[in-house]
Amino acid sequence: xxxNLPESPRQTESIPPQAALSIRGLYKRFGEKNxxxxxxxxxPTGSFYGLVGPxxxxxxxxxxxxxxxxxxxxxxxxxxxxxxxxNLVEAKRLVGVLSDGVxxxxxxxGEQLVTYSGLLTGMDRPTxxxxxxxxxxxxxxxxxxxxxxxxxxxxxxxxxALACALVHAPRLLVLDExxxxxxxxxxxxxxxxxxxxxxxxxxxxxxxxxxxxxQRMCDHVAVISAGRVLAAGTVxxxxxxxxxxxxxxxxxxxxxxxxxxxWLRIS
Amino acid sequence: xxxxxxxxxLLVLKNSLLRSTWQxxxxxxxxxxxxxxxxxxxxGLVALSGVxxxxxxxxxxxxxxxxxxxxxLIPLLASGIxxxxxxxxxxxxxxxxxxxxxxxALSGLVGVPxxxxxxxxxxxxxxxxxxxxxxxVAGLCAAIAAATCIVGSRAVTTLSSTFTxxxxxxxxxxxxxxIPLFLLGPIIVSLSSGIRTATDALPGLANALAWTPLGALxxxxxxxxxxxxxxxxxxxxxGVATLLLLLLLWRRSLALALITxxxxxxxxxxxxxxxxxxxxxxxPAGAVAARSLTYWxxxxxxARQLLVVPLIPALMFFYSRNGALDLLHSVGPIVAxxxxxxxxxxxxxEGTAFATQISSGIRGRDDRLGxxxxxxxxxxxxxxxxxxxxxxxxxxxxVLPGLLGLSIGIFLSxxxxxSYSSARIVIPVPGPGDNPFKAAPGxxxxxxxxxxxxxGVLGVLVLPELVLAVVGAATGVDVLGWIGxxxxxxxxxxxxxxxxxxxxAQLDRAAPELLEHLARQR
Numbered sequence: 001x002x003x004n005l006p007e008s009p010r011q012t013e014s015i016p017p018q019a020a021l022s023i024r025g026l027y028k029r030f031g032e033k034n035x036x037x038x039x040x041x042x043x044p045t046g047s048f049y050g051l052v053g054p055x056x057x058x059x060x061x062x063x064x065x066x067x068x069x070x071x072x073x074x075x076x077x078x079x080x081x082x083x084x085x086x087n088l089v090e091a092k093r094l095v096g097v098l099s100d101g102v103x104x105x106x107x108x109x110g111e112q113l114v115t116y117s118g119l120l121t122g123m124d125r126p127t128x129x130x131x132x133x134x135x136x137x138x139x140x141x142x143x144x145x146x147x148x149x150x151x152x153x154x155x156x157x158x159x160x161a162l163a164c165a166l167v168h169a170p171r172l173l174v175l176d177e178x179x180x181x182x183x184x185x186x187x188x189x190x191x192x193x194x195x196x197x198x199x200x201x202x203x204x205x206x207x208x209x210x211x212x213x214x215q216r217m218c219d220h221v222a223v224i225s226a227g228r229v230l231a232a233g234t235v236x237x238x239x240x241x242x243x244x245x246x247x248x249x250x251x252x253x254x255x256x257x258x259x260x261x262x263w264l265r266i267s
Numbered sequence: 268x269x270x271x272x273x274x275x276x277l278l279v280l281k282n283s284l285l286r287s288t289w290q291x292x293x294x295x296x297x298x299x300x301x302x303x304x305x306x307x308x309x310x311g312l313v314a315l316s317g318v319x320x321x322x323x324x325x326x327x328x329x330x331x332x333x334x335x336x337x338x339x340l341i342p343l344l345a346s347g348i349x350x351x352x353x354x355x356x357x358x359x360x361x362x363x364x365x366x367x368x369x370x371x372a373l374s375g376l377v378g379v380p381x382x383x384x385x386x387x388x389x390x391x392x393x394x395x396x397x398x399x400x401x402x403x404v405a406g407l408c409a410a411i412a413a414a415t416c417i418v419g420s421r422a423v424t425t426l427s428s429t430f431t432x433x434x435x436x437x438x439x440x441x442x443x444x445x446i447p448l449f450l451l452g453p454i455i456v457s458l459s460s461g462i463r464t465a466t467d468a469l470p471g472l473a474n475a476l477a478w479t480p481l482g483a484l485x486x487x488x489x490x491x492x493x494x495x496x497x498x499x500x501x502x503x504x505x506g507v508a509t510l511l512l513l514l515l516l517w518r519r520s521l522a523l524a525l526i527t528x529x530x531x532x533x534x535x536x537x538x539x540x541x542x543x544x545x546x547x548x549x550x551p552a553g554a555v556a557a558r559s560l561t562y563w564x565x566x567x568x569x570a571r572q573l574l575v576v577p578l579i580p581a582l583m584f585f586y587s588r589n590g591a592l593d594l595l596h597s598v599g600p601i602v603a604x605x606x607x608x609x610x611x612x613x614x615x616x617e618g619t620a621f622a623t624q625i626s627s628g629i630r631g632r633d634d635r636l637g638x639x640x641x642x643x644x645x646x647x648x649x650x651x652x653x654x655x656x657x658x659x660x661x662x663x664x665x666v667l668p669g670l671l672g673l674s675i676g677i678f679l680s681x682x683x684x685x686s687y688s689s690a691r692i693v694i695p696v697p698g699p700g701d702n703p704f705k706a707a708p709g710x711x712x713x714x715x716x717x718x719x720x721x722x723g724v725l726g727v728l729v730l731p732e733l734v735l736a737v738v739g740a741a742t743g744v745d746v747l748g749w750i751g752x753x754x755x756x757x758x759x760x761x762x763x764x765x766x767x768x769x770x771x772a773q774l775d776r777a778a779p780e781l782l783e784h785l786a787r788q789r
Contacts, residue, residue, distance in 0.1 A: 069622055071779045088775075092628030102786075103620040105558060107565045108544075112558075115544050119554035120627035128549070146540060148565075164623065 019078070020045040020172045020203035021066060026075035028061055028227075035061045036072070037227035043172075043205055043220070045080070048198045050218035050235070051207040052244075054252050058227040059207040060100055060176055067097045067174050079172060093121065096170035098161050100177040100207075106150035110141055110160045113149055117164035128167070135163040138193055140186060154181040162190065173197065175206045179213060191217055211245035225252045268362060272370030276377055294379075301379040305387055313393040321470060323394055324489035328473040331391075331412060331485030334384065338416035339423050358525055368518055375417040388413040395488055404499075405488035408506065412484040415510045422517035425524050477502055480509035551629045555637025556644070559613070563641065568616055572609040576602060576649060580656070595661055599654030599674035606646040607681025608721060610638055611689050618785050625782060631774030635686045635767040643682065650674045669736030669748030672755030676732040677725070679759025683766025684725050690770040690777075692717055693784040728762055729755075 021043040028036040036058045043049045053059050064070035066077050068088050077084040084091040105113055111132060118128035136142050139159045144152065149160055162178060173194070179187050194204050194217075208214050214221055215235055221244065222232035230251045231238050239247045249255045259265070285291075308330075315323040357367065375381055388409035395402040476482030477490075484506030490499035543557035563569045580598045587594040614621055624634060654674045658667045732755035739747030774781070 067626055068628075069625055069779060069782060089628040089630070092626055095626075097622075097626045099622055099626075101619075102622045103618050105562075105617070105620045105623060107562055108558065109540070109542075112541060112544050112561070115541055116554050116558050117623060117627060119544070119549055120551050120624060120629050122551055123549075125549035168627075 018045050019043060020047070020080055021205065022076075022078045023062070023066065024076045026062065026065060026077065027073045028058075028065060028070070029073055030061075034227050036065070039075070039224070039227060039229055041222055041229055041232060043203060045203050046198060046201055047203055047220045048194070048218045049203070049205045050214035050221040051205060051224060052209070052211065052214055052221060052248060053207075053224035054254070057224045059224055061227075062224070063097075063174050063176050063205070063207060064099070067095055068092050069097070069099070093168070094170055095172045095174055096165035096168065098158070098165045098173075098175045098178055100180070104149055104157065104161060104164075106152075106157075107148060109146050109148055110152070110156075110163075111136065111145040113160060114163045114167055118167040121168040123168060131167050131169075132163075135166055138189070139163055140189065155183055155186060158182050159186060159190070166193075171202060173202065173204045175204065177208060178206055179208065179210065211243070211248055215239065215244040223248055223251050268366045269370045269373060272362075272367075273374055273377060276374040280378075297379050301383040305383050305390075308387045309390040309393060312387075312390045313396065315394040316396055320489055320492045324486065324493075325470045325473040327391055327394065327489065328477055328482045328485045329469065331388075332476045332479070332481035334388075335412065335416055335419065335481045338384070338420040364518065364522055364525075368514070368521065371421055371521075372414070372417055375421055376413075381417060384416055385410075385413045388416075391485070391488070395492065398492065401488050401491050404491060408484040408487045408503065411506055411510055415480075415484070415506070415513065418510060418513045418517055422513050422520065425517055426520045478505070480505060483509065550633070551627075552633040552637040552640070555624070555629070555634055556640040559638050559641030560644065562616075563645075566616070569609075572605075575605055579605070580653060583657075584660075593661070595657045596654075596666065596670055598657045599650055599670060600677050602653050603646075603650045603674045603678035604681060604722075604725070606642065606650065607678045608685050608718070608725070610642050610682070611685040611718070611721060613638055613685075613689050614781065614785065615689075615693050619782065621785055622782055625778045630771065631690070631776075631778070632768060632771030634774060635690070635770045639682045639686055639763065639767060643678075647675070647678060650678045665743070665745050666736070666740045666748060668745070669732075669739040669751040672732045672748070672752035673729070673736040674755075675752075676755030676759040677729050679756075680728045680762040680766075681725055683759075683762040683764070684721055684728065686763070686766040686770040687773065688717070688721055688770075690773040690781070693781065729759075731758060 019042045021041070023039060023041045026036050026039040027034070039058070039062060041062075051059050051063070061070065065072045066079070066084065068084050068091055071085065079091045079094050082091045082094065105116065108116060114132045114135060115128055118131060119125070123131075136145050139162065141156065141159055141163070144156060149157060152160065158178060158181065162175070165173060165175070178190065182190065194206075198204055206214070206218070218235055220233065221235050221238050223230045223238065231247075235244065238244070242250075312327070315326060362370075376385060389406055391409045392402040392406040395405050473482065473486075477486035483502040486502045487499045487506070490496070490502060543560045544554065545557075547553035547557040547560075563573070579602050583595050583598045583601075651671065651674070654670050655667065658664055658670060732751045735747050735751030735754060739745065739751060
């Protein structure tokens with residue numbers, strides 16, 4: 001059975017100690033629109049958690065608030081027991097972020113960019129150098145390590161951003177649309193890296209539109225729409241016998257069963 | 268289709284104006300300015316009807332040639348003039364080439380510069396109001412000339428975008444083109460002193476220009492008035508041929524541009540080359556400093572700010588040629604001012620890339636320190652060298668201590684001021700990869716306002732060393748200069764540390780809000 005959270009009394013509800021990420025009663029308003037509207041969510045440590053929802057559901061907004069990039073209007077967010085907005089610096093050390101639609105310092109080479117991200121978190125130079133080497137190799141970016149990021153393709157840019165998110169060995173990885181425009185081989189490699197990371201005790205949260213991918217890759221999933229959680233739990237719980245895609249459409253609605261307008265039927 | 272293109276152009280303009288009040292204000296100011304120019308030039312042109320034909324001819328041909336030249340050259344400097352109807356964005360639509368040409372030409376006319384050009388050109392007919400037939404010819408020639416302006420500028424834009432679709436070339440080209448603008452001051456000074464003695468040469472120049480594509484059309488009415496119908500016909504032919512040639516050129520390059528998408532030529536540095544990141548200390552502040560310095564060199568929007576560094580001494584040297592060597596001493600302080608306040612727009616240039624830094628959890632103070640250190644690493648030596656150099660040329664070594672105190676004081680205090688202000692204010696800047704001289708609509712006004720506020724604050728903060736240096740130099744009491752040096756260094760360092768701390772605290776407090784601003788700016 002999917003576990004329905006939105007209507008639960010959130011302030012009194014205790015935060016599970018094993019949660020990597022806990023969100024309670026989160027609100028964010030942009031002008032007239034409630035982008036995130038009383039959202040509560042628990043992501044267990046060691047889970048591979050998928051966040052799915054239609055366009056404009058509030059996924060990116062939620063993840064930005066959870067990683068300390070966007071101040072919530074109300075609600076609490078804890079990362080491994082650390083209150084994110086009371087203790088920003090400590091929380092940021094715990095989490096690695098790949099944001100969607102954010103620029104990179106793209107006048108650096110790939111190698112420089114990852115090194116930069118590592119040094120920013122305060123690691124020493126030998127450690128950074130070693131990790132940068134490993135990451136570039138893992139992500140098949142060695143050949144392009146000396147090229148400016150501005151000259152990378154979209155998929156390569158995603159990969160270098162992922163390397164930046166991984167370099168300080170965070171306990172939680174938050175990835176916004178990590179597989180968009182990444183080629184199938186690289187995507188499979190990235191999946192392997194993420195699976196290995198999860199099996200060693202790390203937690204991954206990915207937002208995605210690709211239902212098949214989430215169903216195959218993630219063990220937990222939350223369906224978000226209009227800033228609220230419609231269903232959350234293990235993938236099997238949420239999809240309940242049907243495919244995740246069918247369940248998603250059923251939950252979110254808005255599917256049209258028309259064949260399209262007359263003029264678009266070509267033959 | 269042409270009407271649709273025009274409507275699209277106006278719609279984009281309207282929507283972008285509705286998005287920001289400042290842009291609206293800026294466009295209104297631009298329009299008022301344009302109306303002023305139009306009004307003035309119309310009155311002037313009508314007034315020319317009262318002077319001898321020869322003088323009217325000289326004025327109209329010279330001004331008209333400058334107008335055409337301006338239209339052709341300015342797109343090279345500011346690729347941002349009208350990007351709404353860039354061919355690249357219209358590539359996917361099935362629009363016939365000729366329709367596209369007409370639409371683009373007309374959309375170039377819509378806008379303050381286009382309308383002012385057209386109406387002011389037509390006003391040349393006013394010069395000949397006593398001779399209706401010549402006025403009619405003047406109107407016709409003016410319309411063709413205005414069309415030449417717009418087609419010429421379009422042709423140049425399209426042609427250059429075909430050549431320059433590579434990122435690097437685009438960045439470098441816009442960059443080099445601005446240097447003559449900086450040197451415009453000296454050029455005008457020397458020309459105007461020359462002109463005073465050589466006013467007689469102007470009619471000759473006008474007559475010469477009349478045989479070139481720039482001035483041909485403007486000369487036709489006065490040819491007729493002077494009773495040279497043969498020359499008039501020839502000049503008219505030159506003008507029409509120019510328009511046709513430009514049209515043909517534009518048509519061909521547009522056809523080419525439509526099937527040549529923008530591409531980038533990438534260049535690899537080879538791995539293991541960390542650049543400045545390998546040379547600065549391996550701390551968060553060191554990393555920021557190394558990254559900043561890399562950007563100073565590699566991002567043309569930063570490098571543009573460095574362009575003034577060699578030009579200021581050149582300008583001052585030129586102006587002080589007449590023996591006013593004191594003017595030369597202002598090189599150090601001016602460069603210190605311009606350099607130290609140039610990190611003012613640092614965060615604005617970065618845009619959302621700043622998110623990388625926020626999510627790393629770096630302390631605000633380290634961020635400020637790193638940026639100030641990057642600029643200081645090359646800025647401070649430049650300021651000191653310029654100060655000493657100016658005294659070396661002028662030979663008045665006694666003012667050196669006070670001057671050094673002032674320059675260093677301005678530089679360090681300026682770093683402090685901009686470290687704080689740039690953590691608070693986001694200003695509209697061209698995006699990465701855009702022409703560095705492109706101005707976001709309305710940017711001029713906001714930037715000018717904030718810049719003047721910052722200059723005012725800085726002016727107050729450096730008052731002690733300024734007074735000491737000036738009084739010391741004026742009275743010849745050398746010890747005042749030495750006190751100025753000590754005060755400049757001590758006060759400047761103190762203010763810099765204060766600015767970095769306050770700015771850092773501000774970042775720690777409000778980085779997410781700042782990021783929201785930056786994200787909205789796109």
